[in-house]
Amino acid sequence: MQEDFLHFIWKYKRFTITDLLTVNGEPLKLIYLGQHNLNAGPDFFNAQLIIANQKWAGNVEIHVKSSDWYVHNHETDKAYDNVILHVVWEHDTEIFRKDNTAIPTLELKNYVDKDLLHNYTTLMQSQAWINCETDFNSVDEFKFQNWLERLYIERLERKSKELHQLLKISKNDWEAVLFKMLCKNFGLKVNGEAFLSLANSIDFSVVRKIRHDVLDLEALFFGQAGLLEEEIQELYYIDSQKRYQYLKQKFQLDNLGVIPLQFFRLRPLNFPTIRLSQFAKLYSTEQNLFSKLMTLKTKEDYYELLNVDTSEFWESHYTFSKSSKKLKKSLSKSFIDLLLINTILPIKFSHSKSIGNRDDDVLFSLIKSISVEKNSIVDKFLSLRQVSKTAMTSQSLIQLKTEYCDKNKCLQCAIGSQLISKNR
Structure with missing residues (x-):
């Protein structure tokens, strides 16, 4: 007990x-x-x-x-x-x-009632993947869907706390917060923390001052990432080195806290060189990116705005020293979906909440228009129950597993509560 x-x-x-x-x-x-x-x-x-x-x-x-x-x-x-x-x-x-x-x-x-005590004891003594694995599919559909929506808002609230810590550091500059979080998510899982450390090493005022020139932005990002320290006889590389040295001296930059980037086991399109070039292209192309992202309401609008590629050099390269078949390397819709899920929608939620103008209907509409994420947690849940295959479902199920199931918080969970209260 x-x-x-x-x-x-x-x-x-x-x-x-x-x-x-x-x-x-x-x-x-x-x-x-x-x-x-x-x-x-x-x-x-x-x-x-x-x-x-x-x-x-x-x-x-x-x-x-x-x-x-x-x-x-x-x-x-x-x-x-x-x-x-x-x-x-x-x-x-x-x-x-x-x-x-x-x-x-x-x-x-x-x-x-003895049934209540029996249900509770049975649930808490389970050795399954989740305590309610056997009965997960039996929960009322209406209650289940309502719980998923609450879980998604909970997940946004948790991310909102993290964002407000960045906002304090950035002196209430939402553009700077967006820059850091977008940079992190351009690095995906493998290079996410390294990309964030890169963004943290650059005051966003520097980006504002040089954003009109994509080659300057690329040189800044590559230089801070430690990718311009070799001797490579390639005109683009040599030019980037010169640009970076000028920027480093002008803005008194250092990269002592930047985490080294990883190329190992990444597909070429996910190489950090390609992602940083696309990131630079986005910021050189779009002025007032934050305000634009906050006003869009459909997935298609975001696809159009974020449809950026690389600079010309990276159309025929994946690394500095080896050329490849020329190819336009634009952000894919699936990549933009990840940016929406992990960066844009959490910031949209946090910002609208901070100004007292929350519109959960728009958020739900957007997240439900994105396909379900694929990972081991979501796949296991989908094997237990048929659910709508949207990103809201996957985000909610991740929240459920990490914040409730893994912590045995069945009593605070709508699913656990219903199962405990059912009559045998």
Whole structure:
């Protein structure tokens, strides 16, 4: 038995609430069970109840055993002076206030249905990939879809906190935050952190000043990434070295904290040289990129805006020293989808929230228009249940697995809650 299960029982009234008696035989009537407190202090604030015709207003504390009151040293904590009811699974000792009057106690085990306890125990003792793997497909579809939408908003809220940390560092410059997050996601999983360290090494004011020249931007990015330190007899490479040395001296740049880039096991189109050239092309082509991205509303609009390629040199190269068949290397729609999922939509959510202009309908419309992501977590969930194959589903399922299933937070999950409450 865990306290969080008792919190669940109390919060959602999963017990017989009529004809209640305290352990001393006094009739107990519940008016308001209180507000769940997830921080320090009593478990439920501002409850209202009637004990033996006397109305009480105050806090409720919940324990597995009555004696846990003393184990947790509540008798010396003033925060618990206003507790009007002690709710326990098992009553094993009397608890007294400072004036030596006993705190009324309700022993829950006498009022909880055996099916509820059986369902909870079965779920929490599961050794499957997720606790509810066997019954995952049985959850009501309407509740399931609502839960997925809530999970997606939760995921956006978590990313929003990260973005606001970057916003503080960038002195409330949303353009600078966008630059860093886009750069990170241009690096994909393999080079994401390296690309972010590269973006962090450059003050965005430098990008603003030189963005009119794509070759300057490329030289800046390649130089900060440490890719211009060899002796390669190629005119483009030599020119990039000269440009970078000028920019480095002019803007007092250093790249001491930049993480080395990886080429190993990457497809040529995902080489960091190609992605950095495309990134430079985007910023040299689009002025006021942030405001444009925030106003677009359809996936097709984003495809059109982000349809950028490389500079001419990289049409016939993947690395500095070896030429290849000439090919236009534009951002693919699947790559733009990743930028939407991981960068643009989280920033759109965070920015609209910061200015008090949230429009979740637009976000849901956009995320649902993108195809489902493919990874081991999503694939496993899809094998358990038929769901709509959109990016909102995949983002929600990732949130479900990492923040609920992996942490055994079934009681806070709409799926777990329904399975625990079902009748056998």
